[in-house]
Amino acid sequence: xxxxxxxxxxxxxxxxxxxxxxxxxxxxxxxxxxxxxxxxxxxxxxxxxxxxxxxxxxxxxxxxxxxxxxxxxxxxxxxxxxxxxxxxxxxxxxxxxxxxxxxxxxxxxxxxxxxxxxxxxxxxxxxxxxxxxxxxxxxxxxxxxxxxxxxxxxxxxxxxxxxxxxxxxxxxxxxxxxxxxxxxxxxxxxxxxxxxxxxxxxxxxxxxxxxxxxxxxxxxxxxxxxxxxxxxxxxxxxxxxxxxxxxxxxxxxxxxxxxxxxxxxxxxxxxxxxxxxxxxxxxxxxxxxxxxxxxxxxxxxxxxxxxxxxxxxxxxxxxxxxxxxxxxxxxxxxxxxxxxxxxxxxxxxxxxxxxxxxxxxxxxxxxxxxxxxxxxxxxxxxxxxxxxxxxxxxxxxxxxxxxxxxxx
Numbered sequence: 001x002x003x004x005x006x007x008x009x010x011x012x013x014x015x016x017x018x019x020x021x022x023x024x025x026x027x028x029x030x031x032x033x034x035x036x037x038x039x040x041x042x043x044x045x046x047x048x049x050x051x052x053x054x055x056x057x058x059x060x061x062x063x064x065x066x067x068x069x070x071x072x073x074x075x076x077x078x079x080x081x082x083x084x085x086x087x088x089x090x091x092x093x094x095x096x097x098x099x100x101x102x103x104x105x106x107x108x109x110x111x112x113x114x115x116x117x118x119x120x121x122x123x124x125x126x127x128x129x130x131x132x133x134x135x136x137x138x139x140x141x142x143x144x145x146x147x148x149x150x151x152x153x154x155x156x157x158x159x160x161x162x163x164x165x166x167x168x169x170x171x172x173x174x175x176x177x178x179x180x181x182x183x184x185x186x187x188x189x190x191x192x193x194x195x196x197x198x199x200x201x202x203x204x205x206x207x208x209x210x211x212x213x214x215x216x217x218x219x220x221x222x223x224x225x226x227x228x229x230x231x232x233x234x235x236x237x238x239x240x241x242x243x244x245x246x247x248x249x250x251x252x253x254x255x256x257x258x259x260x261x262x263x264x265x266x267x268x269x270x271x272x273x274x275x276x277x278x279x280x281x282x283x284x285x286x287x288x289x290x291x292x293x294x295x296x297x298x299x300x301x302x303x304x305x306x307x308x309x310x311x312x313x314x315x316x317x318x319x320x321x322x323x324x325x326x327x328x329x330x331x332x333x334x335x336x337x338x339x340x341x342x343x344x345x346x347x348x349x350x351x352x353x354x355x356x357x358x359x360x361x362x363x364x365x366x367x368x369x370x371x372x373x374x375x376x377x378x379x380x381x382x383x384x385x386x387x388x389x390x391x392x393x394x395x396x397x398x399x400x401x402x403x404x405x406x407x408x
Contacts, residue, residue, distance in 0.1 A: 012065030012274060015255040017211035020163040020185050022095060022126070024068060024211065026249055027270055029061045030258035031071030032216070035078035046081060053263055055085040060264040062091040064271060070188075070213070070258060072099035072131050073116045083121035096122065099131035099167055099188075102141035102148050109148045113155065126162040128152060129188055133178050134170045134354040142166070143183055165211065169355050175201040179208055186211030191254070192221035193247045193291075194332060206253045214257045217244055223344065225266075228337035234290050238276075243287050245273035246280040295335035303382070307331070310379030314358030317376050319368040322349055322358025323386065330389050333396070346397040361390040362398050 017024035034054045037045075058069065069086075071078045079098060086094070098116045103109040117125065130142045130149070142148045155161040165186035168175050175189060175198065187205055191198045191214055205212050218224045222231075224240040235243045248254050259270050276283065296304060307327055314322035329345055332338040349360040364373070370387045377383035 013277065015252075017255050018186055018205070019209040020127075020211050022163070022211070024095065024256045025065055026256050027066050027245075027259050027274065028068040028070050028213065028256045029058065029066045030216065030260040031069065031075055031078040031082055033219075033260040033262040033266075035076045035081055038076040040080075041077050043080065046077060051081055051084065054081050055088065057261050057264050057267075058082070058085045059089050060267060061259075061261070062089060062094070064267060066259065066267070067091060067093040068095040068097065068256060070097040070099075070127075071120075073112050074101065074131070079116055079119035083119050087121055095126045096120070097127035097129065098125050099129040100148075101131045102133065102138045104141055106141075106146060106148050106151050110151045113151065117160070124160050124162065127186065128155075128161045128164055129186075130164075130166040130184075132355065133166045133168045133174070136174060138354075139174065139178055139181075143181060149183060163211075165213075167215065172198050172201050176204045179204045179210060182208065184210065186213060188213040188215050190215050190220060191248065192217045193244050193288075194222050194338075195220075202251070202253045212254050212256075214248055214254055216260055217248055217257050219260055222332070222338055223341035226340050228339065230294075230337040234294055234336065235287050238283060238287060239269055239272075241269045242273040242276065243284070245270055246276060246284055247288070249277065250280055250284055291336065295331065298334045299331060304331075306381050309381060310377070312376040317358075318372040319363040320350075320359045321361055321363065321368065321373070321390070323373075323377075323390070325349065325358060326361055326390060326393055327386070329397075330393055333393075339396075342393075343397045346393065360398065361394040364390050364394060 012025045012027060014023040014025050016022075034057055061069075069082060071082055073079065086096075098120065100109060100112045100116060103112070113128075117123070130152075133139050133142060140147070149164070152161055152164050156164065163185040165184050165188065166178060167188035168178065169190065170178075175187070178184065179187060179201065187201070187210055189198055189201060189212070191202060202212065218241055221244050222240070224244055227235075227240045231240050238246070245257060248257055259267060261267050308324060311324045311327070313324075314320050317323060325345070326349075329342040333342045345356070346360050348356050349358055364370075364387070373387055374383050377386055380386065
């Protein structure tokens with residue numbers, strides 16, 4: 001591990017970003033939260049006050065050593081606004097990444113790529129990810145002859161693209177399959193304290209010497225920006241954001257975490273976490289034990305060790321109810337009172353598409369009966385209890401739905 005020097009408050013460590021050989025700061029500035037709109041706007045519609053906040057955030061990040069900026073074609077006005085700001089902020093260490101979704105028509109993919117670089121106001125991006133290899137057909141669109149990857153390779157040869165990666169919300173087996181193609185230099189994926197099922201994907205990425213970028217550890221890692229009182233107490237003396245940052249960075253296979261800042265002040269708590277890296281293990285171990293003990297106290301050993309056995313996938317369940325995800329949300333609620341996150345995720349089910357598949361439990365006892373569910377829960381040791389858990393979630397979290405945004 002190397003360290004950048006000369007920044008105001010703390011020195012941001014860097015890690016080798018796999019075979020790219022980039023010295024990557026362990027904190028990256030994600031571009032999802034500080035854009036004005038999730039839709040492309042006419043440049044005249046960009047509010048100057050909003051643009052000033054974005055510019056100050058990027059400038060502050062660069063001053064603190066967050067030289068990696070990550071955005072995407074479909075993050076609304078993000079690319080346009082970042083492009084304007086970068087013209088005015090000198091950062092010789094800048095690492096710029098954007099992401100383009102795969103397309104069945106590679107010419108459309110190339111048009112999107114051209115638009116991205118135009119909006120960013122740059123002739124080259126250091127990192128380009130195929131955005132959202134979430135289904136087998138997305139992988140096929142990328143790697144087949146005359147597919148999206150051939151476009152990117154041509155741009156790479158022309159010096160317009162540096163290293164090539166992919167972002168994903170897929171099941172672990174598809175992530176591993178994509179990694180093992182050998183076509184990609186890095187991966188953007190989900191992995192944090194509350195969601196560790198991509199462990200084997202991390203292992204595959206290390207074996208293939210790939211860079212690993214963790215997507216949205218603060219927001220998708222549990223709405224840690226608005227933690228429950230119980231979670232705050234359990235994570236003391238750290239804030240839950242600090243604990244999660246340190247937990248992720250304690251794994252050397254992980255090279256950088258996305259910091260989704262909407263204003264300069266949002267960087268501070270992550271910088272506090274970095275200042276504790278040298279003493280992280282004692283803090284992590286103590287808090288992790290406290291969190292696990294609380295979950296066993298609330299849910300019981302029998303449930304916690306067997307709840308996910310024999311569950312059907314959402315596409316094999318009546319009403320496409322995503323039982324594994326719903327039971328996971330139930331565990332977060334019962335163990336650590338993570339209602340804000342659970343409510344958000346519950347409301348997204350049914351509208352998340354391939355980014356967050358399946359439906360919530362609102363259709364239970366309406367279109368879907370308990371008997372219907374029990375037929376597909378035959379291999380679960382909790383087949384009798386699960387309908388009750390789903391009803392409880394429906395009563396507590398149901399009734400509100402929200403549209404999907406990119407990068408859910």
